[in-house]
Amino acid sequence: MSSTSSSNEPPSPTNSNGLNGQNGPVTFFVPANQRNTSKISAATHAASKLIERAMMVNSLPAGLAAPQQIPQTSTHAIVAAVINPAGQGILPLGSASSELLSAFECPVCLDYMLPPYLQCQAGHLVCGNCRPKVSACPTCRGPVPHIRNLGMEKIATNLQFPCKFAHSGCNQFFFHQEKVEHEEICEFRPYQCPCPGASCKWQGGLNDVMGHLMKLHKSITTLQGEDIVFLATDINLPGAVDWVMMQSCYNAYFMLVLEKQDKQEQGGTSYQMFYAVVQLIGTKKEAENFVYKLELSNNRRRLFWEASPRSIHEGVAAAIAQSDCLAFDTSHANFFAENGNLGINVTIQRVDGGMSLNR
Numbered sequence: 406m407s408s409t410s411s412s413n414e415p416p417s418p419t420n421s422n423g424l425n426g427q428n429g430p431v432t433f434f435v436p437a438n439q440r441n442t443s444k445i446s447a448a449t450h451a452a453s454k455l456i457e458r459a460m461m462v463n464s465l466p467a468g469l470a471a472p473q474q475i476p477q478t479s480t481h482a483i484v485a486a487v488i489n490p491a492g493q494g495i496l497p498l499g500s501a502s503s504e505l506l507s508a509f510e511c512p513v514c515l516d517y518m519l520p521p522y523l524q525c526q527a528g529h530l531v532c533g534n535c536r537p538k539v540s541a542c543p544t545c546r547g548p549v550p551h552i553r554n555l556g557m558e559k560i561a562t563n564l565q566f567p568c569k570f571a572h573s574g575c576n577q578f579f580f581h582q583e584k585v586e587h588e589e590i591c592e593f594r595p596y597q598c599p600c601p602g603a604s605c606k607w608q609g610g611l612n613d614v615m616g617h618l619m620k621l622h623k624s625i626t627t628l629q630g631e632d633i634v635f636l637a638t639d640i641n642l643p644g645a646v647d648w649v650m651m652q653s654c655y656n657a658y659f660m661l662v663l664e665k666q667d668k669q670e671q672g673g674t675s676y677q678m679f680y681a682v683v684q685l686i687g688t689k690k691e692a693e694n695f696v697y698k699l700e701l702s703n704n705r706r707r708l709f710w711e712a713s714p715r716s717i718h719e720g721v722a723a724a725i726a727q728s729d730c731l732a733f734d735t736s737h738a739n740f741f742a743e744n745g746n747l748g749i750n751v752t753i754q755r756v757d758g759g760m761s762l763n764r
Contacts, residue, residue: 522554599717602647627651635749658686682730684715692716698752701741
């Protein structure tokens with residue numbers, strides 16, 4: 406993340422109209438000891454004007470020279486609405502920054518657009534996710550936006566955007582390079598029901614997942630402790646079958662999944678595979694605090710697997726598809742089964758330095 410000097414001396418703009426040539430960025434600066442609503446609004450207004458100018462320059466028809474006071478090199482200008490006196494970069498400032506950020510809202514999905522920015526000839530933008538879905542500019546009904554707006558991209562580089570899950574409680578802001586990465590692991594993102602094999606369409610917050618499972622999936626048994634035995638009964642049942650159990654330890658809940666799938670070789674011969682995996686009712690970052698161990702043992706035979714649990718955001722489907730779990734066929738299952746029942750020893754351990762979850 407870029408940072409800005411905490412000196413009380415404001416940097417000098419390159420010229421008076423808020424635009425620069427090749428000499429470097431323009432910064433709209435409000436000193437910490439003079440910061441008030443009117444000054445913030447003035448900085449935001451100036452930044453908004455720069456956005457308008459950048460869009461106007463980019464929307465000029467090919468071959469038409471830009472006005473003298475708006476040189477084409479102004480697309481290199483960068484806006485910094487307000488500088489954090491602690492030197493931590495650009496901070497969001499309520500309604501002032503909301504006014505500035507509104508220029509980056511997609512008119513279709515209303516989410517904040519991230520670079521690259523493509524605009525129509527009239528200067529209207531649409532985000533990269535929505536652009537393939539539209540047949541015309543959603544604002545003016547002109548041709549689909551296709552003109553690259555470098556000015557907006559330079560401005561966006563120095564702005565912080567709110568997380569897309571702000572409405573669910575996330576109050577963090579990020580530079581666009583970090584925004585997408587954060588949203589992949591944001592604890593406020595909606596979660597799907599983690600129960601495999603069920604046609605449950607539930608979505609909700611992470612803190613609501615266990616309540617949902619206990620209310621609508623009461624058949625799932627929960628065992629307490631770091632070491633348990635996951636007993637899958639009737640493993641010789643025909644067709645695809647899922648066995649699910651919950652394990653509670655370290656103030657966290659883990660979902661144990663054993664899935665049997667029908668497979669077919671190229672020659673047409675069919676066979677069955679078993680896949681065992683553990684997922685944490687938590688985020689990917691929280692899952693890194695733990696290790697799970699699965700073991701099958703019987704008659705001096707032993708099959709062992711150790712890995713970090715999946716988060717419920719990742720789910721188990723990808724792990725099973727890639728065999729990134731304890732995988733074995735029917736013949737191996739029968740080595741360890743007794744009377745058609747298969748017991749899997751499950752151990753959950755906390756990684757050194759890992760913290761218990763408080764949820």
